[in-house]
Structure formats: C-alpha cells, structure tokens
Amino acid sequence: MKITVVGTGYVGLVTGACFSEVGHEVLCVDNNEQKVAMLNRLEMPIYEDGLEAMVRKNVEEGRLRFTSCIKEGTEFSEVIFVAVGTPPGRSGEANLSYVEQVGREVAEHMTSYHLLVEKSTVPVNTSEQLKRTMTKYLRADIDFDVASNPEFLREGRAIPDALNPSRVVVGVESKRALLLLQEVYKPIMERSGCRLLEMDIASAELTKHASNSFLAMKISYINAVSRICELTGANVEKVAEGMGLDPRIGPEFLRAGVGYGGSCFPKDVDAFVHISERLGYSFDLLKDVQKVNREQREHVFSKIKKELWVVENKRIAILGIAFKPGTDDYREAPALYFVNELAEHGATLRLWDPIAAPHFKKEFPQHTYCEDLMECVQDADLVLVMTEWPEIKALDIQALKKAMKSPVMIDGRNVFDPEVLREAGFIYHSVGRL
Numbered sequence: 001m002k003i004t005v006v007g008t009g010y011v012g013l014v015t016g017a018c019f020s021e022v023g024h025e026v027l028c029v030d031n032n033e034q035k036v037a038m039l040n041r042l043e044m045p046i047y048e049d050g051l052e053a054m055v056r057k058n059v060e061e062g063r064l065r066f067t068s069c070i071k072e073g074t075e076f077s078e079v080i081f082v083a084v085g086t087p088p089g090r091s092g093e094a095n096l097s098y099v100e101q102v103g104r105e106v107a108e109h110m111t112s113y114h115l116l117v118e119k120s121t122v123p124v125n126t127s128e129q130l131k132r133t134m135t136k137y138l139r140a141d142i143d144f145d146v147a148s149n150p151e152f153l154r155e156g157r158a159i160p161d162a163l164n165p166s167r168v169v170v171g172v173e174s175k176r177a178l179l180l181l182q183e184v185y186k187p188i189m190e191r192s193g194c195r196l197l198e199m200d201i202a203s204a205e206l207t208k209h210a211s212n213s214f215l216a217m218k219i220s221y222i223n224a225v226s227r228i229c230e231l232t233g234a235n236v237e238k239v240a241e242g243m244g245l246d247p248r249i250g251p252e253f254l255r256a257g258v259g260y261g262g263s264c265f266p267k268d269v270d271a272f273v274h275i276s277e278r279l280g281y282s283f284d285l286l287k288d289v290q291k292v293n294r295e296q297r298e299h300v301f302s303k304i305k306k307e308l309w310v311v312e313n314k315r316i317a318i319l320g321i322a323f324k325p326g327t328d329d330y331r332e333a334p335a336l337y338f339v340n341e342l343a344e345h346g347a348t349l350r351l352w353d354p355i356a357a358p359h360f361k362k363e364f365p366q367h368t369y370c371e372d373l374m375e376c377v378q379d380a381d382l383v384l385v386m387t388e389w390p391e392i393k394a395l396d397i398q399a400l401k402k403a404m405k406s407p408v409m410i411d412g413r414n415v416f417d418p419e420v421l422r423e424a425g426f427i428y429h430s431v432g433r434l
C-alpha cells in the first residue's frame with residue numbers, strides 16, 4: 001500500500017519508517033528542507049534507537065522516500081498521515097496552525113478522494129475544523145475523509161512501540177476510511193496481535209489527551225505522596241512498590257522525581273485543560289496535576305539552595321539533560337528549569353548528557369559541556385541528577401567523591417541508594433526518601 005506521512009519529527013519519521021518496514025511504500029513529507037536534505041543523505045535529525053538502520057534499509061530497498069513537496073505527497077497516496085507538531089500556543093492551548101496548513105495544502109492539490117489522518121495529538125473536535133478548512137480550499141467537489149489515529153509511542157522506545165502497539169485507535173466516520181486504515185495497520189496487527197479499536201473521531205481524539213493526562217496525573221500523584229514521605233520519614237519507593245503491585249494501579253509511572261517533562265505531557269495536559277475550559281468544564285483535577293508538577297521542581301530547587309546557602313559562583317554539575325533516557329529530546333525537560341534557575345542565581349554550570357548535549361549546547365552555548373562524566377563533576381560544589389541514564393547509575397562513587405570539591409548530590413531521579421551515598425560520605429538528597 002502507498003502511504004504519505006507529513007512531518008518527519010519523532011512521530012512522523014518513526015511512523016514512516018515502521019510503515020515501510022512492514023512492507024508499505026512510504027513517502028515522508030516535511031516542509032523543513034534542511035531536514036529533508038539530511039534524511040536524503042541518510043542522516044537522522046533525531047536520535048531513536050534502531051531508527052537509522054531501519055531508515056537506511058527501507059530507503060535502500062526502495063520503500064521509503066523523503067520530499068519537501070506536499071503536492072508530490074498528495075499525489076503519491078490517497079492516505080495521508082498528518083504528524084506535524086502541535087506545540088503549546090501563547091496561553092497553553094494547542095497551536096494547530098501546522099495541522100491547518102497541511103489540511104489546506106492537501107486540499108489545494110487534491111484531484112481525487114483522499115483520507116487525511118490526524119496522527120498529531122489534537123484537541124477533541126479538531127477534525128470538524130479540519131473538514132471545514134479542506135472543504136474551503138478544495139478546487140473541485142471532491143470527496144474526502146478525515147480520521148483520527150492518535151499515536152501512543154514512547155520516545156526512547158519508539159520503534160518497538162510503533163511495531164508492537166498496545167492498541168491502535170482509529171476514529172472514523174465512513175466505512176471507506178475504516179477499510180483504508182485497516183489495510184494500513186493489517187501487517188502491524190498480524191505481527192503484534194494487538195487490537196484495532198474503532199470509534200467515532202471525537203472519542204479517538206479525546207483518548208489521546210485523556211491517556212497522557214492520566215499518566216501525568218499518576219506522576220503528580222506519586223510526587224505529592226513523596227512530599228508526605230519526606231514529612232514523615234516514609235520511603236516513597238516502598239510505597240510505590242506496595243501500590244503498584246495492585247493490578248488495578250500498576251507499577252508504571254509511579255516513580256517519584258523532579259516531575260514530568262518532555263514534548264507531550266506538559267503541553268497535552270495544558271491543551272486538555274484549555275479545551276475543557278472552552279467547552280464549559282473546569283478540569284480542576286488536571287490543574288492540580290500541573291500545580292504539583294511545578295511545585296515539585298521548585299521543591300527540589302529549594303533543596304539545592306538549602307544545601308549551598310549561596311548559589312552564586314558555585315560550580316554545579318548537571319548530569320542528564322534529556323527528559324528521559326534513550327532520547328535526545330529536551331523539550332520541557334526538567335533540566336531546562338534548573339539550568340535557567342541556577343544560571344539566574346549566578347552558578348557556573350557544567351553539563352553532561354550522552355545524546356542531548358550537542359543540541360542543547362546550540363541553544364545554551366554559555367555553559368560548559370563535557371563528554372566525560374568524571375570531567376563534568378571535576379571540582380563541583382554540587383552534583384544534580386536530572387536524567388536516569390545508566391552511565392550515571394554506574395558511576396564509581398568513591399571516584400566521584402574524590403573528583404568533587406565538596407561531595408553534595410541532589411538526585412532528582414532517585415538513581416542512587418541513599419545509604420550507599422551517605423556511607424561514602426556524601427550529603428545526599430533525593431525525592432521522597434530520607
């Protein structure tokens with residue numbers, strides 16, 4: 001089957017590569033010509049485990065191509081997946097201008113039936129606006145469908161997730177659209193055995209916001225519990241384990257830490273709060289989820305201030321920039337907040353991250369970046385752990401202590417065992433554990 005994917009970011013590129021991997025013929029379109037040129041040179045604009053090899057293989061075998069021409073993309077296939085960004089707007093609502101632009105441009109180039117599939121995360125009822133826009137820009141009376149097919153992949157595990165999804169949600173309003181999406185997903189369903197859930201478009205759109213907001217809520221919940229743990233001497237990891245073994249709760253997303261970040265949870269929770277408000281419902285539960293998340297960062301920052309007393313001119317090593325291990329994505333990463341706050345307080349920052357550092361450095365060139373962890377912590381007054389990269393967990397604690405000016409660690413991800421660190425002579429603070 002021929003498939004067009006518009007947008008070659010974390011979602012579009014992985015989706016396009018995986019569709020080609022299962023045997024479809026895929027054309028990926030991106031209006032960023034630099035990105036398309038990179039991809040045509042088989043250079044990956046993002047890091048995702050296994051992506052480069054998969055792209056290379058499918059390009060070489062003739063099933064995957066890249067272009068910046070939306071007209072070509074429209075002519076290539078009757079099924080067009082829209083995987084462009086939906087970043088937060090000025091007041092937190094989803095910015096749908098990229099989605100709108102694709103709808104407009106596809107409509108302008110359409111000469112026969114097309115199915116436009118929302119893969120991007122969009123607020124409920126976006127399809128209605130998209131249909132209105134497309135109708136306005138069509139050059140003739142041509143039939144088309146819009147469908148919703150939200151993406152649930154996790155960065156860092158994007159390829160296995162896309163090839164073995166927990167579920168495929170499709171929101172459709174015509175038999176034709178359903179049949180096309182069933183054909184697209186047939187090879188993935190066959191190899192993974194997962195279910196394709198058919199529903200109306202609004203429910204499919206809502207499923208994505210509801211899922212991400214629920215996961216964010218779990219994180220904020222355990223972070224709120226971690227505050228009670230700190231006030232009572234309880235250990236949040238023990239509490240989370242005790243909770244998580246209940247199959248009604250489950251162990252995932254119950255790790256206390258510095259709060260959720262990344263390109264999805266903060267913006268999706270915000271967008272869900274906004275669309276709810278617009279529809280006449282004040283989603284106070286989610287507003288509290290956001291408040292807990294904000295306060296968690298501030299709370300961890302207060303531990304730094306308490307320990308250092310004066311932050312100005314202190315040398316601080318920040319270990320980890322990416323919002324989680326396995327990705328180079330630092331959009332809304334907690335590290336951003338700490339870099340800004342610490343710099344504002346006059347600290348000297350040294351940063352280490354195995355994948356995200358080169359991109360981050362372009363945006364924040366004023367700090368020092370180290371490829372080697374031990375070089376990063378050299379003469380540091382304090383080490384701050386922001387991402388649970390395995391390299392950090394594997395650090396030689398004695399060597400770390402020796403390298404630092406003063407052995408103080410604030411562990412925002414509960415990577416280390418407090419007892420081990422304290423026995424080694426560290427002043428050690430983590431989250432929800434004494």
Ligand SMILES: NC(=O)c1ccc[n+]([C@@H]2O[C@H](COP(=O)([O-])OP(=O)(O)OC[C@H]3O[C@@H](n4cnc5c(N)ncnc54)[C@H](O)[C@@H]3O)[C@@H](O)[C@H]2O)c1
Pocket residue numbers: 006007008009010011012029030031032035083084085086098101102119120121122151152153154155263264
């Ligand atoms: N990143 C994730 O883990 C993840 C997971 C699930 C869903 N999503 C959702 O998927 C969508 C895409 O996310 P992402 O992280 O891949 O974004 P991204 O910013 O990495 O990529 C978006 C791409 O779209 C391109 N683009 C923008 N406008 C375009 C246009 N008019 N024509 C062609 N290309 C255009 C950009 O150049 C960019 O390459 C978002 O709605 C996001 O919320 C993301």
